[in-house]
Amino acid sequence: MLSSTLGKKLIMSLTGLFLISFLTIHLIGNLSIFSNDGGLAFNTYAAFMSTNPLIGAVSYLLYAGIVLHVLVAVILYFSNSSARPIKYKVQKAKANSSWSSRSMTLLGMLILAFILLHLKDFWWQYKHDGGYQFVDDANGNKDIYMLVVQQFKTPLALITYLGGSLALYFHLSHGFQSAFQTLGLDHKKYTPAIKAIGIAYSIIVPLCFASMPLFIYFFN
Numbered sequence: 001m002l003s004s005t006l007g008k009k010l011i012m013s014l015t016g017l018f019l020i021s022f023l024t025i026h027l028i029g030n031l032s033i034f035s036n037d038g039g040l041a042f043n044t045y046a047a048f049m050s051t052n053p054l055i056g057a058v059s060y061l062l063y064a065g066i067v068l069h070v071l072v073a074v075i076l077y078f079s080n081s082s083a084r085p086i087k088y089k090v091q092k093a094k095a096n097s098s099w100s101s102r103s104m105t106l107l108g109m110l111i112l113a114f115i116l117l118h119l120k121d122f123w124w125q126y127k128h129d130g131g132y133q134f135v136d137d138a139n140g141n142k143d144i145y146m147l148v149v150q151q152f153k154t155p156l157a158l159i160t161y162l163g164g165s166l167a168l169y170f171h172l173s174h175g176f177q178s179a180f181q182t183l184g185l186d187h188k189k190y191t192p193a194i195k196a197i198g199i200a201y202s203i204i205v206p207l208c209f210a211s212m213p214l215f216i217y218f219f220n
């Protein structure tokens with residue numbers, strides 16, 4: 001699969017759709033931040049995600065999915081540039097494609113940088129004992145909500161999460177429908193529907209993610 005361009009694009013679309021499904025579940029769980037209970041629901045969700053053995057196994061698939069998606073993107077980027085060593089004299093790309101579709105690699109790298117920072121802040125502390133002293137909440141779960149509030153109260157984290165959400169919006173606005181296109185879905189009725197769902201998804205999901213640090217920074 002890795003030897004042909006089509007095979008690489010297929011890997012990009014399948015891993016991309018898998019990452020989209022993770023993002024949806026992560027968002028739904030994280031929405032418990034808004035439950036106004038001092039973080040009890042959020043801590044219960046985080047504890048469930050890190051103790052359930054099935055989710056534990058799936059999370060290895062997630063890490064592999066992220067690595068594969070990034071690796072194949074980089075291979076595709078370099079094979080595209082070496083296939084066209086001399087740039088076109090007249091750049092028609094601007095007229096024929098959107099900015100986000102031409103900037104997918106850059107946007108992907110920004111999202112990767114965001115994910116690495118994000119993992120350092122939360123996942124590393126929660127699952128790998130990164131040095132933060134957790135206290136237990138009233139239900140006996142590690143109070144990760146307290147760490148989230150501490151982080152989101154800083155202007156730097158606010159800017160980082162707003163920037164990450166913006167990059168996510170642009171990346172998804174092209175990536176969502178492009179994944180289905182690569183899989184060969186070309187249908188009179190379904191293709192416009194997928195495009196519409198893709199546009200709605202790429203707006204709603206990043207907006208919801210951005211609303212969390214905004215809510216904590218301004219209202220907590």
Ligand code: HEM
Nearest residue numbers: 030046049059115118122123126144148161209210212213
């Ligand atoms: C802005 C709101 C967000 C909050 C409050 C949040 C919170 C958290 C927390 C507390 C963890 C560690 C605990 C756990 O694994 O359940 C985590 C893990 C993670 N987050 Fe987020 N997150 C947010 C946005 C994002 C975004 C936008 C992405 C991706 C673009 C992302 C990707 C991840 C990944 C890959 C993990 C590791 C999951 C695992 O180990 O299974 N998060 N997040």
